[in-house]
Amino acid sequence: xxxxxxxxxxxxxxxxxxxxxxxxxxxxxxxxxxxxxxxxxxxxxxxxxxxxxxxxxxxxxxxxxxxxxxxxxxxxxxxxxxxxxxxxxxxxxxxxxxxxxxxxxxxxxxxxxxxxxxxxxxxxxxxxxxxxxxxxxxxxxxxxxxxxxxxxxxxxxxxxxxxxxxxxxxxxxxxxxxxxxxxxxxxxxxxxxxxxxxxxxxxxxxxxxxxxxxxxxxxxxxxxxx
Numbered sequence: 001x002x003x004x005x006x007x008x009x010x011x012x013x014x015x016x017x018x019x020x021x022x023x024x025x026x027x028x029x030x031x032x033x034x035x036x037x038x039x040x041x042x043x044x045x046x047x048x049x050x051x052x053x054x055x056x057x058x059x060x061x062x063x064x065x066x067x068x069x070x071x072x073x074x075x076x077x078x079x080x081x082x083x084x085x086x087x088x089x090x091x092x093x094x095x096x097x098x099x100x101x102x103x104x105x106x107x108x109x110x111x112x113x114x115x116x117x118x119x120x121x122x123x124x125x126x127x128x129x130x131x132x133x134x135x136x137x138x139x140x141x142x143x144x145x146x147x148x149x150x151x152x153x154x155x156x157x158x159x160x161x162x163x164x165x166x167x168x169x170x171x172x173x174x175x176x177x178x179x180x181x182x183x184x185x186x187x188x189x190x191x192x193x194x195x196x197x198x199x200x201x202x203x204x205x206x207x208x209x210x211x212x213x214x215x216x217x218x219x220x221x222x223x224x225x226x
Contacts, residue, residue, distance in 0.1 A: 013039045055174035056206070058086050062120050062173060065163070086174060097184075099193045101135040108132040113170050117162040122173045123201055123209035127155045130194055130201075137194035146216045154216065158208045175207035 004012075017031075017038040054075070061071050072082040095103050109129030113121050130137040131152035138148035172180070182200035183192050201209040202220035 009039075009042065013042060016042070055086065058082075059122070059173045059175060059207075062171065097192055099191045102192055102194050102197065105129045105132065105135060105137070105194050105197075110170065112159060116159050118160075118170070119162065120171050120173050121176055123175050123179060123204065123207035124155050124158045124212075126176055126179060126197060127201055127209035127212060128152065128159065130198055131155070135194040137198035140195045140198055141216075141218060144218050146213075146218045151212060151216050151218075155208065155212045158212070173207075175204050175209075178204050179207075179209070 013035055017034050058071060061074075067079075068083050069079045071086075072079045075082055095106075098106065106129060109121060109125045112118075112125045112128045118125070131141070131148045134148075141148045141151060179197060179200035180192070182203050183196035186196045186199060187193065199220050201207070202213050202218060204210055
């Protein structure tokens with residue numbers, strides 16, 4: 001894989017920006033502000049992609065037992081710095097932001113992590129909890145032609161036994177944090193419900209939950225089109 005160099009990125013900005021060059025005799029200056037706007041947008045997209053790349057490997061490190069200290073050392077920062085970046089604040093997932101149905105599902109989510117001695121809540125735990133009992137998420141699956149029981153059994157096969165003794169505050173993985181953020185976005189000013197989190201897991205597009213949902217035939221794109 002060859003990374004783009006600066007000249008290639010500048011050429012992409014010129015190509016993308018339709019208003020970069022004013023029509024005329026050719027003596028007028030380019031619209032530098034328009035070019036700057038497009039360059040900033042491209043830079044943001046590249047940074048987001050780079051952040052996703054690092055988060056992907058941080059999630060795998062956490063899933064395979066690496067400590068925050070070890071991850072911080074690999075990234076050249078302190079344990080506190082890496083936790084602040086990748087370990088979501090607990091207040092974002094306070095019960096008062098969720099419906100009764102989602103709070104009940106979250107109890108199953110935590111139970112799955114504790115019983116399997118996992119020191120993280122991954123997308124697999126979220127999907128397992130959402131399909132543990134009837135709710136808006138299971139009804140959405142059924143409306144999409146997907147059997148919730150089959151999804152529950154499939155995701156259960158991905159739950160592996162760890163060695164953690166954690167029982168209270170368990171870290172959410174980056175993909176899980178993205179899923180809840182997407183659920184919050186969809187809920188808007190309303191409380192987050194089970195169906196919001198289910199579509200959030202599907203929209204993340206990565207992680208165990210996304211894989212299981214895709215294999216089961218659940219497509220968020222189809223819902224959005226409908």
